[in-house]
Amino acid sequence: MSYPIKGEHLHKHFKKQVVLDDVSLTLQEGEIYGLIGPSGSGKTTLVRILLGLEKADSGKIELFERRPTLNAFRSLGYMAQSDALYNELSAYQNLEFFASIQGMHGKEKKQRILEVAKAVDLDQHLQKNVSNFSGGMKRRLSLAAALVHSPRLYLLDEPTVGLDPVIRRKLWTLFHYLKGKGATIIVTTHVMDEVAQCDRVGLLSTGRIIAEGAPKALTAQYGVSTVEDIFIAIEKEADGN
Amino acid sequence: MRNLFAMARRIIRQIVRDRRTLALLIIAPLLILTLVWYIFGAKTAEPKLAIIHYESSDYLSAFKKDDYQRMSALQARQALADKEIDAYIDLKNPVSVHLEGSDPSRNGLVMNKVQQSMQKIQQINVTSMKNQLTDVIKAEQKGMMVQQQTIRQMTEAMQRYAPGALAQIMQQAPKTSQPEEPKTPEKVSLDVSYLHGNDDLNTFDAFGPAMVGIFVFLFIFMIGGVSFLRERTTGTLDRLMASPIKNYQIIGGYMIGFGLFVIVQSFVLTCYIAYVLNIYNVGNLLDVLIIVFILSFSALSLSILLSTFASNELQMFQFIPLVIVPQVFLSGLFPIDTLPGWVRAVGNLMPIHYSTEALRNIMIRGTGFSGWWFDAAILILFSVVFMIINIFAIRRSRPVTD
Ligand SMILES: Nc1ncnc2c1ncn2[C@@H]1O[C@H](COP(=O)(O)OP(=O)(O)OP(=O)(O)O)[C@@H](O)[C@H]1O
Ligand SMILES: [Mg+2]
Numbered sequence: 231m232s233y234p235i236k237g238e239h240l241h242k243h244f245k246k247q248v249v250l251d252d253v254s255l256t257l258q259e260g261e262i263y264g265l266i267g268p269s270g271s272g273k274t275t276l277v278r279i280l281l282g283l284e285k286a287d288s289g290k291i292e293l294f295e296r297r298p299t300l301n302a303f304r305s306l307g308y309m310a311q312s313d314a315l316y317n318e319l320s321a322y323q324n325l326e327f328f329a330s331i332q333g334m335h336g337k338e339k340k341q342r343i344l345e346v347a348k349a350v351d352l353d354q355h356l357q358k359n360v361s362n363f364s365g366g367m368k369r370r371l372s373l374a375a376a377l378v379h380s381p382r383l384y385l386l387d388e389p390t391v392g393l394d395p396v397i398r399r400k401l402w403t404l405f406h407y408l409k410g411k412g413a414t415i416i417v418t419t420h421v422m423d424e425v426a427q428c429d430r431v432g433l434l435s436t437g438r439i440i441a442e443g444a445p446k447a448l449t450a451q452y453g454v455s456t457v458e459d460i461f462i463a464i465e466k467e468a469d470g471n
Numbered sequence: 472m473r474n475l476f477a478m479a480r481r482i483i484r485q486i487v488r489d490r491r492t493l494a495l496l497i498i499a500p501l502l503i504l505t506l507v508w509y510i511f512g513a514k515t516a517e518p519k520l521a522i523i524h525y526e527s528s529d530y531l532s533a534f535k536k537d538d539y540q541r542m543s544a545l546q547a548r549q550a551l552a553d554k555e556i557d558a559y560i561d562l563k564n565p566v567s568v569h570l571e572g573s574d575p576s577r578n579g580l581v582m583n584k585v586q587q588s589m590q591k592i593q594q595i596n597v598t599s600m601k602n603q604l605t606d607v608i609k610a611e612q613k614g615m616m617v618q619q620q621t622i623r624q625m626t627e628a629m630q631r632y633a634p635g636a637l638a639q640i641m642q643q644a645p646k647t648s649q650p651e652e653p654k655t656p657e658k659v660s661l662d663v664s665y666l667h668g669n670d671d672l673n674t675f676d677a678f679g680p681a682m683v684g685i686f687v688f689l690f691i692f693m694i695g696g697v698s699f700l701r702e703r704t705t706g707t708l709d710r711l712m713a714s715p716i717k718n719y720q721i722i723g724g725y726m727i728g729f730g731l732f733v734i735v736q737s738f739v740l741t742c743y744i745a746y747v748l749n750i751y752n753v754g755n756l757l758d759v760l761i762i763v764f765i766l767s768f769s770a771l772s773l774s775i776l777l778s779t780f781a782s783n784e785l786q787m788f789q790f791i792p793l794v795i796v797p798q799v800f801l802s803g804l805f806p807i808d809t810l811p812g813w814v815r816a817v818g819n820l821m822p823i824h825y826s827t828e829a830l831r832n833i834m835i836r837g838t839g840f841s842g843w844w845f846d847a848a849i850l851i852l853f854s855v856v857f858m859i860i861n862i863f864a865i866r867r868s869r870p871v872t873d
Contacts, residue, residue, distance in 0.1 A: 283868065310706045359488070
């Protein structure tokens with residue numbers, strides 16, 4: 231078993247605020263890992279640190295069991311919490327650019343763009359300017375841009391926020407399909423029925439991973455019915471001590 | 472290499488699809504330069520003047536009717552108050568000038584004109600003095616003639632009655648030499664020649680090189696800075712950072728992508744000032760083009776660098792008073808020779824300073840490569856330094872890998 235991404239004893243603070251306090255996290259190949267936690271708990275920060283977009287105060291990061299290198303980024307698809315698209319360009323031109331800087335070219339690139347556009351239901355809108363896209367369309371295009379070079383590891387920061395239930399379900403089918411092809415996915419989310427579809431979840435609260443494991447096992451362990459309740463159960467536990 | 476071109480291609484597409492940016496980049500500098508050209512290049516207006524108390528004045532001939540209206544004192548005062556005239560001149564001795572006074576530049580024009588008339592007055596005075604002197608001399612000459620007559624009669628009388636005494640007197644008398652006719656002085660005229668330029672060179676022609684630099688710099692700075700800033704604020708830079716693209720490819724891509732439009736802009740602008748505005752230019756247009764082009768690159772690289780320190784568009788525009796305004800004042804538009812050393816040192820750090828120097832050499836002095844290579848080299852150095860700092864600044868966005 232190999233580890234596509236591994237973070238050990240990560241600490242991070244902004245000014246006086248401690249955002250990550252000794253977080254360790256290891257993804258296993260071919261799993262969907264859900265990172266959940268209240269707003270401001272440090273999910274985005276953790277993902278960015280794993281990616282190398284942010285420097286941790288201390289701790290160690292490995293990408294594909296090595297120190298991160300530019301080449302490792304070739305096998306990595308990142309979807310940020312903001313859409314991060316070029317509004318002046320058409321959807322096709324956006325995908326074309328992101329595919330190009332990932333080293334794709336020629337027919338293969340064209341084919342792949344059409345493929346991912348279909349996967350996120352945007353194949354009818356490829357020629358439209360992104361500035362004329364709806365919020366949900368932008369979200370999907372942003373996801374498509376993370377998929378376009380068929381990476382082995384996906385870091386998706388709230389990929390389904392602002393999407394309607396039908397599309398959301400479609401995207402999760404896509405995630406399972408990617409996983410089936412051997413990809414590893416780490417996804418942050420607030421939506422609880424998405425949490426249940428993850429192989430493992432990590433509960434992030436005030437900069438620490440307070441619980442980690444398969445959703446079913448976790449709910450059983452804490453004797454609660456939903457993962458959400460685990461936060462409350464742990465809080466109670468802490469108060470009891 | 473492929474990444475570099477992908478980057479450049481994307482920027483070109485972005486600008487082409489964004490008509491407003493395209494217009495701002497290429498047309499706006501032309502419009503503003505045209506405006507400036509009208510302001511500075513216009514023929515200076517003649518001041519409106521009047522004279523009063525002229526009826527009995529000897530000086531009336533110094534004040535031509537075309538230049539000076541004839542008015543009564545009351546009319547003149549009223550007209551001055553109503554700003555119908557800029558000044559009136561009271562010809563009653565001593566001559567006095569009354570100015571409207573609210574606009575220093577018009578005051579200057581008035582004084583210039585009045586000074587010319589005063590010179591004529593001086594001439595009138597001199598002529599009348601000369602005439603008076605001539606009269607005096609003539610009167611004296613008449614007196615002397617009478618005296619000579621008397622002396623001649625006395626001499627004749629003496630010759631007759633005491634020739635010995637006369638001979639003695641004649642011997643002792645100092646020899647008088649006949650005074651020479653005074654030469655009329657040659658008419659003095661000033662022969663003006665210009666080493667560079669000619670007297671047609673208007674204010675805009677002189678300012679032109681600086682203006683071209685300022686507006687090219689300003690617009691490239693705004694557009695380049697904002698577009699790179701957007702990359703940061705929309706998060707697309709993060710996406711780039713999470714891809715295998717190298718830092719120098721990002722900066723290089725920007726330079727190439729914008730470079731294309733900068734070439735077009737430089738070309739259009741140079742042709743415009745040369746053929747439409749007809750700005751004074753004795754140098755090679757190609758040299759002008761090269762300088763404008765190089766300057767644009769330093770503007771682009773500086774704007775990308777400064778966008779690193781801005782977190783939104785407003786903050787980017789806040790750099791304009793800091794970066795552009797000092798350049799306007801220290802770039803050679805105004806003489807800076809008398810400023811304290813440190814101010815001049817600051818001026819030496821400003822790209823527009825060098826472009827102005829180079830463009831002046833080319834356009835007004837008509838020098839070739841030897842006259843501008845140094846300034847061009849400094850501008851290129853600016854760009855290179857800014858670009859290198861840029862590449863390192865981006866590293867901050869991708870701290871983990873190298
Ligand atoms: N660049 C920064 N400078 C200062 N503070 C920051 C910065 N980035 C994040 N923070 C702080 O770190 C904390 C965690 O932020 P983060 O974005 O990781 O939360 P999150 O879990 O992703 O929240 P959400 O679910 O709302 O996206 C927040 O309190 C935030 O204010
Ligand atoms: Mg977040």
